Amino acid sequence: QVQLVESGGGLVQAGGSLRLSCAASGRTFRTYAMGWFRQAPGKDREFVTGISWSGGSTSYAESVKGRFTISRDNAKNTVYLQMNSLKPEDTAVYYCAASRRVGVPDLPYEYNVWGQGTQVTVSS
16 A cells, blocks of 8 residues: 655745645555545545546546646656646645545545645635
8 A cells, every 4th residue: 555745835825836746655656546635624625636547537626627737657656736826715735645446536435545735825
């Protein structure tokens, strides 16, 4: 089973950009679909984006389409989340997660490995 460590969070002004990284340990990374979720204070954890094990399929929440891009580098055991045109409502703790399911899962219970999260704060 992989272990996940996120990095790249921080404070940014509205309209700015951030790139999150999620580094995975282990040699089985390439067999997992990967996802990014976020959780704001007082709210449920929500799906942001996901990518299949091969990178051939991706899925995005409507709220981030056209602004966020997920990618993966299986040679580096890393998945990335490029976030552009950030809005204050994007403020949350962002979690990286790994799933053994086929395709691009979009529900938290479908993911069995989670990172510790990284804070993203967008100021207005």
